[in-house]
Amino acid sequence: MKGKRFKKLAFVMALVLGLSVFSYGCGAQSEGSSAAGSSSAAQSEASTSAQEETPGDRTVITFINGFTGGDGPFMTKIVDGFNQSQDKYFIEQLQDADHYTKFKSDDFDMLIIHADWISTYHAMGLLREVSDIYEMAGLSFEEDFHPIVQTYAKYDDGVFAFPLDLYADTFFYNKALAETPPKTYDDLLALRDKLDSQNTNVYPIGIPLTGDEQWGWMLALGQNGVNWVEGEHIKLDTEEACDAFMQVHDLIYKDHISAAGLGDQDHYNTFVSEVTDGSSVKTAACMSGPWKYTTALEILGDDLGVSTLPQIYGDTPCVPAGGHTFGVSAKVDESKIEGIAAFMKYAYQPEVMLNWADSGQAPIHLETMKLVQENPDKYPVANVNYGIFDDAMILPAIYNIREQVKYVNSTVWSLVVQTEDLSRDALMAELTKATQIAEELSQL
Template identity: 25%
Template sequence: MKKCLIFSVVLSLTVLMLAACSSSGGSGDKASGADNGETNGKSDVKIPEGATEVVMWNLFGGGDAEYMQEIIDEFNESQSDVYINNVMQDYDEYYTKLLTSVAAGKGPDLAISHTSVLPELISQGLVQELDSLGSEVGVNWDEFNSNILEATVYDEKHYAVPIDTHAQILYLNNKLVGDAGLLDENGNPKIEETPEGFVNFLTTLKDELPDDKYPLAFSTAGVDSYRLWWSYYTQLGGEHILSEEDMENPEYILDVDKAIEAANYLRGFYYDSEVVPLNLEDFYTEFQSKNAAAISTGVWATGTWETTEDLDFSAMPVPNVFDQKGTWGDSHTFVIPYYQNADPEVQKAAIQFMDFATDKGAIWAKAGHIPAKTKVIESEEYEELPYRSEYAQVANYVNFADHTIYGRGVQDIMVRNLDLVWTGEVTAEQAFKTIEKEIKDLID
């Protein structure tokens, strides 16, 4: 008898444990719009009485996370009708988690998505179009930078509220560039915007600086090299890898000649002019510890360099060395996950917050990003921030990834094959032959 008791205790414990496991992931229960002021059992956040709770998932870390929280706190304090419950998620598994939990009806009310992942979400029917709700709340789409906004529009519908664009730019160490005699009397770098001009700038740095200083800290593999390649491909007039008319059935339209020229230009940095040390494990560290005169990376680094002691740096767009202005970029956006029986009150509250948050772009810009609303860029608050205005104009010509559902798959293929060009194992011509075959297999 006693054993039976123990057995049933063990069994019920097991069942309890399993039940706890299955419910802990769902922090976005739809029915919980109005809360009673108690902690709601899903998290230990106190929701103010009578307020509509909006559960938001974000993928931010570091400074990004801090500034987003600052905006959310400001919003929550500015009014008492809506409460944004901000849940931080791990970046690496963010999209896997978002896709699966929204599909299961257990996702958040509001989420962050990169512009580049938007097609996947739209095609799977996981995000809500925002036009009708937006007009109810009074979102003025004209306030947004048109280049950034267009990347979030599909079939003439708005699916996301863009927060920013984070583009590939160039940072210079003023001291090292000055030591090499490459600053003019106004302290601006002497870079001639031609293919040879920029290489000359880098080789001069190499010749003039001591041997233990690098002209350009950059990566020889991976996504960074791919982004700079994409920037040069764009500057040469290349626009796409895949066509955008039908995001689920795109065609392969890479301009091979331009792609090869861009790859060979970048490859020259490694092997011809030898201005980039090969296979740096962490090229950020080299710039941060003042070992490198220049670095090319995304605008998010501004916040990092700023807080580095004694680092005298300046920021500028990636020099437009070919015919057109162009650089790689992506955007953070707000989206509203689609649920069949979603509470319109919660959704309206979410959009209200999106509009508020994008108005507060100057706070977001502290992380380095370029805010999506033009009026923010023109605001005094923004202009007072150092460095940001130097590169804000790239928002007008950033070239976003193609609008197809294969964005991440295509990027993996590009990176893997371009890496072989950067290691010198294959020529650019060979690499793009393989790329064509692999991407055609992927989209087939």
């Protein structure tokens, strides 16, 4: 990789142009967002901690995150609980949809950073190494968290995040249309026949133009066991990758497991639709993030089922996933380190971290996981997702990864899901272009 000076220049240029990739598990985000998350993407206003108490002479630690929707109050509950638990430190929280940009411009001490962003922020020198904070907090990176965190929070020069959760692509199904969740591609075909999809307009699943599209192609690549990273860039100009994308295309246009021509977010919209006259498309199941659970439950009630994704494409178990982590700024005043350690010690008490499970997320702290697993009825989505942590696929920990996949998310995906007569040659040409763009971005 090039030096940090060149990467920082590239990063600033990207911000000026306005990044727009995706951001799972939060509200609307800058620096990569397509409004997929646990909260309304339309929410852009900032909110601060609900606690009205002033910090007085306490050491103030500023903390910014993007939890502007339904999960925001649960993080606020953790922050307020810490502030009330002692009188030496005060966490001043800001919840803002533009939290990545404001983190850098306003010199916040801590932030919530997505697992796939850590590699870029680490390369740019924006994050502080936190092994000493782990020690002060009485935490062990190796022993207190699920092993998957080793793939995105630890680097040759240390540990750069405190893992908070892992959220995975989840399978929701309507029990009124599918008594049991499909487990294989053959099961989806059988459900298609049972539903008489092409005549009733009720399909097993929906493949949308946007909305979890990145998880859509990652699932195809992962379940086919495709190696799609070379060095510091994604590599999709291979026959194996082309085969995987064509499987998505054929699922729609050859096997009619999904209706063709679905629009933005229609994997979810068609699932919760109450259309019964066949005039519009309806789906029996939805592949999406855990943040969809609450609203789907409100609509479907007891008919809502939750399961892991079926083995749709190949023989390799794989479920696309993402994660939230606590990061500490490289510019933090060292006088605040003991306070940050005190906050981490407080937050990672299982009875405190359960507040985050209450939000619908799946904490990745092992002791908290045990408590969640002991209460499957209270935490149905987290318990399902815990079963796939070993098979989870997060975006690779390489520099500028979100920009690298941008062309795939937009142009390549649109070609696959919207072109009925798509040829392998046309698809390979776009996959080659996507690879070239990614390689260039990795060398900035």
